[in-house]
Amino acid sequence: MKYCFGVDIGGTTVKMGLFSTEGELYEKWEIKTHTENEGKQVLPDIAASVRAKMEEKGISAEETAGVGVGVPAPVSEGIVKNSANIGWGYKNVKKEMEELLPGIRAEIGNDANVAALGEMWLGAGKGCSNMIMVTLGTGVGGGVICQGHVIAGANGAGGEIGHICVNYSETEKCGCGKTGCLEQYASATGIARLAKLRLAKLHGKTLLEGKNLSAKSVFDAVKKDDRVAIEIAEEFGAYLGHALANMAVIVDPEMIVIGGGVSNAGPALLPFIEKPFQEKAFFANKDTKIVLATLGNDAGICGAARLII
């Protein structure tokens, strides 16, 4: 058994965790992300925090298997080309991290891919080695794991699930510049958008009338059997379920894990996704389980630590 660190860099905070290589989480904490000056303090701050924790606990470099880092950007061979959230341009994160922490190995991954690894290691996908994770947050991110390894892709842009085209007749643009991306219907923002569009042409009563339209208000109303909210959830679920069926036919996963803020709606969410998934699933993929993520915000630090193993 050795120690390892999992680091999840976000735009405002860096989440950090101290783990055993067997998967025990001893302690977690946060530091601020200093994005100013092109984020040049971010890695030194992380290194200082790792060193401080090692001193506090009396852990030597020899007892440390490494530091895994999740970054909100495509990562290829430890290198980030651009991460607007942190202020970074081109950065060899692996090399800089290892220079800042002599004798300690660093491994770098994309944050969404790393979260998928976390759920596989310690969360909903425990024991599973073929898995798709979909993170329904402000955007839609994801990670695809085959035979225990994340599909990172030729440019570190594997698993960009949010930008699968699910509607060829859409006219509004996605943040990526394309039209009809899954993110436009299945993110928190996307669900709120579907709700707005539906309420604009609605004649009838709904609990959503006059409410702040969000993924939360929609699923709260679903739980109260509100017909309009159910229709919105069905529309969201059809886009997501059909996209998942198309992904399954390519990667043939054992399990699909749904995480991110939208998944806080809980088990009520699942039937809306499962029904259209089953409708469009290839026969070999019919047994794929669709489940909720269990690690919440810790998926990132867990998966980052898992990069070391």
Add this chain to the structure above:
Amino acid sequence: MKYCFGVDIGGTTVKMGLFSTEGELYEKWEIKTHTENEGKQVLPDIAASVRAKMEEKGISAEETAGVGVGVPAPVSEGIVKNSANIGWGYKNVKKEMEELLPGIRAEIGNDANVAALGEMWLGAGKGCSNMIMVTLGTGVGGGVICQGHVIAGANGAGGEIGHICVNYSETEKCGCGKTGCLEQYASATGIARLAKLRLAKLHGKTLLEGKNLSAKSVFDAVKKDDRVAIEIAEEFGAYLGHALANMAVIVDPEMIVIGGGVSNAGPALLPFIEKPFQEKAFFANKDTKIVLATLGNDAGICGAARLII
């Protein structure tokens, strides 16, 4: 350097090749596939042919790295659950093959996945480790390679590219029982079907009038600038190009290789696929190259041999 054998089992013939582990193809030959009696002679016939070739060439078991076998069925850990083409029900192909050839390792893979490996090893994808291969034949098959490994999936059903849904308003059924599968538009049969549908409602002149409608006659007419044939090719290309863009966003390949009978149309095929691909490609995937396969019918034996390495 050692020797290895690549075996590609089809419904009527078994293709076989003798390779070096460095990728030299010394000799190739075929034997008949005896599908009668639930195909129980298929593996013994292959083993006898391998042994005969070893004797003929004076190759010992010690000099043989192994025998790789491609099977027209999903394969999981060397086991086939059902392969109608060969007459097999449940069969532990790896185990039986190794029992038939004592001292020689056997590795088993799905034929479409194995063809992808072949193109990566010795064909269009040489030197590439992230690749999608699409085989446009009677059906549409495929193989997805990430970091040099085929995505076999939890049930051995990875890369079933032909059954991605590309048209949610289709009413005709695909062979798999679903509707709107890529195979219904991009296989040889699918292209002939698109041609028939278009000619049925056509008012105007076309070289296809009165012709036997096939992928070949359509692309022959395309090369003579026939407007109707070009429209059919555009329809085929839109379905395929959009599906490839959706696959690329998941696996982020360096290259997409197009093989199978339809690809005999040659380079004229590519612009019809590239244009819609570029229209719908995520920005990180814009540089993905789309190329024609180069190994033809040898892809199967090459990839089967590659299973050993």
